[in-house]
Each structure stands twice: as structure tokens, then as C-alpha cells.
Amino acid sequence: MSAGATAVTSEYAVEILGVHKTFGSLEVLRGIDLQVRRGEVTVILGPSGSGKSTLLRAINHLERVDTGLIKVDGELIGYRQKGNRLHELSEREVLHQRSSIGFVFQNFNLFPHLTVLQNVVEAPVSAQKRNRAEVETEARALLERVGVADKADAYPRQLSGGQQQRVAIARALALRPKVILFDEPTSALDPELVGEVLAVIKQLAHHGTTLIVVTHEIGFAREVADTVVFMDAGVIVEQGPPQQVLDAPQHERTRTFISRVL
Amino acid sequence: MSRTIPAPQSAAPASPSPGLAPSGPPGAAVEPEHLVVVRSRHPWRWVAAVAVAIVVAQFIHGLVTNPGWDWGTFAQYFTAASVLKALWMTVQLTVYGTVLGFALGIGLAAARLSKNPVLQVVSWTYIWAFRSIPLIVQLLFWFNIAYLYKTLSIGVPFGPAFVEFDVNDVISGMMAAVIGLALHQAAYSAEIIRAGIISVDAGQLEAAAALGIPKRRQFFKIVMPQAMRAILPNAANEVISLFKGTSIVSTMAIAELFYQVQVIYGRSGRVVPLLMVATVWYIVLTTLLSIGQYYIERHYARGSARSLPLTPWQKARTRIRTFLDTATTGRTPTRAGDAR
Numbered sequence: 292m293s294a295g296a297t298a299v300t301s302e303y304a305v306e307i308l309g310v311h312k313t314f315g316s317l318e319v320l321r322g323i324d325l326q327v328r329r330g331e332v333t334v335i336l337g338p339s340g341s342g343k344s345t346l347l348r349a350i351n352h353l354e355r356v357d358t359g360l361i362k363v364d365g366e367l368i369g370y371r372q373k374g375n376r377l378h379e380l381s382e383r384e385v386l387h388q389r390s391s392i393g394f395v396f397q398n399f400n401l402f403p404h405l406t407v408l409q410n411v412v413e414a415p416v417s418a419q420k421r422n423r424a425e426v427e428t429e430a431r432a433l434l435e436r437v438g439v440a441d442k443a444d445a446y447p448r449q450l451s452g453g454q455q456q457r458v459a460i461a462r463a464l465a466l467r468p469k470v471i472l473f474d475e476p477t478s479a480l481d482p483e484l485v486g487e488v489l490a491v492i493k494q495l496a497h498h499g500t501t502l503i504v505v506t507h508e509i510g511f512a513r514e515v516a517d518t519v520v521f522m523d524a525g526v527i528v529e530q531g532p533p534q535q536v537l538d539a540p541q542h543e544r545t546r547t548f549i550s551r552v553l
Numbered sequence: 554m555s556r557t558i559p560a561p562q563s564a565a566p567a568s569p570s571p572g573l574a575p576s577g578p579p580g581a582a583v584e585p586e587h588l589v590v591v592r593s594r595h596p597w598r599w600v601a602a603v604a605v606a607i608v609v610a611q612f613i614h615g616l617v618t619n620p621g622w623d624w625g626t627f628a629q630y631f632t633a634a635s636v637l638k639a640l641w642m643t644v645q646l647t648v649y650g651t652v653l654g655f656a657l658g659i660g661l662a663a664a665r666l667s668k669n670p671v672l673q674v675v676s677w678t679y680i681w682a683f684r685s686i687p688l689i690v691q692l693l694f695w696f697n698i699a700y701l702y703k704t705l706s707i708g709v710p711f712g713p714a715f716v717e718f719d720v721n722d723v724i725s726g727m728m729a730a731v732i733g734l735a736l737h738q739a740a741y742s743a744e745i746i747r748a749g750i751i752s753v754d755a756g757q758l759e760a761a762a763a764l765g766i767p768k769r770r771q772f773f774k775i776v777m778p779q780a781m782r783a784i785l786p787n788a789a790n791e792v793i794s795l796f797k798g799t800s801i802v803s804t805m806a807i808a809e810l811f812y813q814v815q816v817i818y819g820r821s822g823r824v825v826p827l828l829m830v831a832t833v834w835y836i837v838l839t840t841l842l843s844i845g846q847y848y849i850e851r852h853y854a855r856g857s858a859r860s861l862p863l864t865p866w867q868k869a870r871t872r873i874r875t876f877l878d879t880a881t882t883g884r885t886p887t888r889a890g891d892a893r
């Protein structure tokens with residue numbers, strides 16, 4: 292599990308190699324290959340049911356894949372390779388790996404019985420065993436950065452949707468993750484609140500955090516993404532810089548999708 | 554945004570020049586903040602209240618004047634040493650039954666929710682069995698356990714024993730009662746706890762897992778506090794019903810409250826006042842438990858609403874103030890006064 296030894300060998304923050312995933316008889320991911328460079332922003336687009344969430348959840352092993360490999364910062368997720376065998380990691384080891392991968396949910400999933408500050412502090416202290424006082428100072432700075440510093444002692448239900456999602460982002464950031472995964476972070480928000488959350492994500496992008504964002508916000512993709520990935524029916528149809536995928540798509544399916552969304 | 558309340562019946566716009574508001578009839582131009590709200594009246598509420606009050610008064614009159622209640626005897630025995638000692642026994646049975654019952658209940662609930670099919674089946678069977686057997690029958694089994702097993706031994710399963718005890722020495726009457734109550738209670742509390750746990754949104758566990766929070770911590774810090782909201786009202790019901798249910802062990806000659814008053818009225822023949830002694834004690838302790846329940850529930854309600862509701866004490870004070878104001882002036886004080 293030593294990340295340090297293998298990390299130097301990889302220039303990628305996330306590597307996905309030949310990933311397949313089946314739910315019952317439905318093959319949701321049908322051979323996904325994707326590399327994400329450090330500090331880059333990857334936006335995943337695609338119609339509903341194309342497997343975007345499943346792919347994202349596979350990266351932090353919330354979903355186990357059937358075949359294929361996923362590496363974060365050069366470290367194999369969910370398994371340990373010995374020779375040509377993959378040994379499943381224990382639940383504890385998987386939890387440890389997850390604590391360096393941020394995940395932001397569509398419906399926030401903040402802990403309602405904890406204050407905003409407690410929400411942010413919880414995982415760094417319990418999962419990464421860091422010093423509580425130190426984490427609290429850092430957490431307040433993060434809340435400041437996402438613009439909800441004055442809500443540190445409020446409970447999540449006392450916040451607007453946009454504020455809750457910004458707290459969720461701070462909560463993910465507090466783990467100092469190697470990559471942050473966003474699953475439709477603005478889909479549960481009222482239109483006028485979408486902007487404030489996207490602004491926070493843009494700011495992370497400018498700071499060089501590695502981000503993978505599933506979204507339907509084409510404008511955001513064009514402005515922020517280094518790479519746009521278009522998925523349909525469990526495969527990556529095409530990927531490339533936004534100007535190429537969004538403005539001059541090579542494939543018919545991409546063209547239809549983009550013309551429908553715009 | 555201005556929070557001024559619009560005038561309910563103002564047809565004309567408010568006077569443009571403040572301070573010059575004419576004191577005309579309603580509907581004329583009056584500053585909105587000078588308008589007075591007159592509450593609608595409910596005559597039938599008064600009729601119903603008076604009718605009920607008469608019935609209650611008659612009942613209380615009967616309690617006080619009917620010599621059958623024999624309040625003198627009641628007062629004599631209410632705090633008698635033998636009664637208080639028996640009350641203490643009742644409290645002990647309740648506490649042991651609750652603590653052991655809920656401890657075992659947590660284990661049973663965890664087993665039923667686990668991924669291990671053997672544990673699931675064992676837990677399900679336990680709950681099925683102990684909910685099926687009437688408590689009194691189960692208690693009688695424990696009292697007669699020595700008839701089934703004369704000795705109790707600790708050693709290798711199916712192998713040699715290291716220590717042996719005589720069952721009648723180890724399991725006293727009180728212990729048999731505690732075992733019976735706790736095992737019975739465990740079956741019910743297991744279901745209550747399980748219901749609480751599965752009522753927590755799956756997204757909570759998913760978020761905890763995504764953050765890498767250790768498994769035990771996920772359970773105690775994330776799931777349990779949220780499950781408590783669903784568990785507490787039912788758990789309080791169980792404790793109260795166990796508290797009164799301890800009277801069932803009186804059939805086994807254990808000197809708890811109900812047994813003790815039976816002994817006393819058996820001697821003196823004053824059945825009614827002694828039953829009242831037990832009744833009032835049951836009511837007093839149940840009331841204390843209910844108050845405790847209220848504040849514990851409030852504690853676990855943190856974050857569940859935008860703001861916590863007032864406590865009954867705070868509410869009563871607001872009500873009385875409003876009532877007095879209404880009674881003296883015939884109108885509600887001010888909107889702001891209501892909110893306070």
C-alpha cells in the first residue's frame with residue numbers, strides 16, 4: 292500500500308484501465324479506459340443511464356468493478372497485486388484509500404446532526420488521525436474559502452442548498468485529497484444557486500486541484516475543463532479538449548447529445 | 554425586505570405622510586402598524602370546556618368525599634418503610650431489565666442487520682421465540698430452572714467442566730426475575746433499535762464510507778445519533794411498560810411494590826387505599842420517566858429542524874402571558890409579542 296514508492300512512476304492522478312461493470316444482466320460499464328493528469332479538470336458528459344455515476348463511484352470503490360484496474364496516484368484501488376494475482380483489500384484498507392479521494396454527492400449528504408464545522412472536521416480526525424485543533428483551524432480556513440465561514444456553528448438544515456453543497460466541498464477538501472470526484476454537484480440546486488457552487492469548483496480548478504466532474508453544465512465544461520469525456524451506454528465515445536468535443540464532435544452520438552443539451 | 558404586516562382590511566393605501574394618520578373608521582387610511590388584530594371567537598369551545606370541567610369536578614369531588622377511598626390509610630402507607638423498600642425493588646428490576654435488555658437488544662439488532670446469515674437466523678429465531686412466549690410463562694420457567702438443570706458448569710463445550718454451581722444457589726428469585734425481564738425486553742428492544750437504524754438515510758452511510766470514516770465510528774457517530782430519533786419514543790414506551798410490567802413478578806413472591814401492597818391489604822383488609830398507594834407511585838415514576846424522555850429527545854433533535862421548538866415550560870409561560878393580555882384587553886398584544 293505504499294503510495295510513495297509507486298507514485299513517482301505515474302504522471303497520472305487517476306488511471307482507469309479496461310473497466311467493466313455489470314448489474315445483474317445489465318452491462319453498465321463496457322470497457323472504460325481513461326487517464327487523468329495531475330492538476331487537470333476532466334468533465335464527464337453523457338445521457339442519463341450511460342454509467343457516469345457508476346464510473347465515478349468505482350474510482351473510490353463505492354462500487355466494485357468486475358474486470359479492469361483503477362489507480363489513484365499510482366496506487367491500485369481496492370486490491371493488492373502480488374505477481375499476477377489481485378488480492379482484495381480489507382475494508383479498513385479500502386476506507387483508508389478512500390480518505391484521500393474526495394467525493395461530492397448530488398444531494399450533499401451532509402451529516403444533519405453535526406454542525407457545519409463538525410461535518411468538515413470529522414473525517415480528517417477519525418480517518419486520517421490528524422490533530423483536532425489543527426484540523427479545526429484548517430477547516431475554518433476552508434469554510435472561509437468556500438464562503439460559508441459565518442455558518443460554522445449552524446446545522447446543515449439551516450443552510451440553503453448552495454451553502455450545503457459548498458460545505459460538502461469543504462468537507463471533501465479537508466482530507467487534502469489527491470483527486471475530488473463530483474457527481475452532478477449542481478443538479479439538486481435551484482438555478483440561481485448553481486452559479487455559486489460552480490464558482491467554488493472553478494476556483495479549485497485554478498488552484499491546480501485534480502477534479503473529475505460529472506455535470507450537465509456545458510458552459511462550465513467549456514470554460515473550466517482541460518478534457519471533456521463523452522460517455523454513452525457504458526463506453527467513452529470520445530474525449531479531448533472542450534473546443535474539439537463540444538464544438539467539433541467527431542461522432543454522431545456526441546453531436547446529437549450536445550445539440551439537445553444546448 | 555420589509556417585514557411589515559399588510560393591513561388585513563385596508564382598502565385604501567396607507568397615508569403617505571407618517572404622523573398625520575387620521576383616526577377614521579376601518580378601511581380608512583391608517584398606518585399598517587397601528588391596525589389592531591381582533592381574534593375570532595369560538596363559543597362552542599367554551600361550551601365543551603365547561604361541560605368537561607363539570608365532569609372533572611364531579612370526579613374529584615367523589616375522590617375527596619367518598620370515605621371508601623380512605624385517604625387516611627393512604628397517607629399512612631404511602632411513605633411507609635416497607636412500601637419504599639418495595640418501590641426500590643421495583644426500580645431495580647426496571648433498571649436491570651432495561652439495561653441488560655437493551656444491551657442484548659443492540660447485539661441482536663446488529664446480528665440481524667449483519668451480512669452473516671447464521672447470525673441473522675439466530676437473531677430472528679430469538680426474537681420470534683421471546684415474542685411468542687408470554688412473559689409470565691417465561692418467568693415461571695426461570696423460577697423452575699433448577700427442575701431442568703440442577704447444576705451450572707463452566708468448561709469446554711460438550712467436554713469436561715472446570716467449575717460447577719448449584720443452580721438454586723446462583724439463581725435467586727430476584728435474579729430469575731431479572732433474567733426473565735431482560736430476555737423478554739431484549740426481543741422487543743432489538744426490533745426497535747433495528748427499525749431506528751434502517752430509518753437512517755442510506756446516503757449517510759455512503760458519505761461516511763466515501764470519507765473513509767472507520768466502520769465503528771460510522772456506526773456510533775453517524776448512524777446511531779440519527780437512529781436515536783426514531784428509537785427513543787418507542788424505547789421510552791418500552792421502559793415505562795417494563796416498569797409497570799414488573800408487577801407481574803409479584804406472582805413469584807418477590808417483594809416489589811405491587812406484591813408489598815397486596816401483603817399489606819391481605820393483613821388489614823384495606824384494599825382500595827393500598828391499591829391507590831401503588832397506583833400513585835406508578836404514576837409518579839412514569840411521569841418522571843416521561844419528563845426525562847422529553848429532554849433526551851430534545852437533545853437528539855439537534856439539527857433535525859431549523860430551530861428547536863420551545864419546552865413545555867417556555868410554552869406555558871408564553872401562553873399564560875398571551876392569555877392574560879387577551880383577557881384584559883380583548884385583543885392580542887402585538888405580533889412581536891406572540892413570537893417571543
Ligand SMILES: Nc1ncnc2c1ncn2[C@@H]1O[C@H](COP(=O)(O)OP(=O)(O)OP(=O)(O)O)[C@@H](O)[C@H]1O
Nearest residue numbers: 314315317319337338339340341342343344345346
Ligand atoms: N445498484 C444498482 N443496481 C442495478 N442497476 C444499477 C445500479 N446502479 C446503477 N444501475 C443502473 O446502471 C445504469 C447506469 O447508472 P448510472 O447511475 O451510472 O447512470 P448515470 O450516467 O449517472 O445517469 P444520470 O445522468 O441519470 O445520473 C442505469 O441503467 C442504472 O439503472
Ligand SMILES: [Mg+2]
Nearest residue numbers: 343344345474
Ligand atoms: Mg448519475
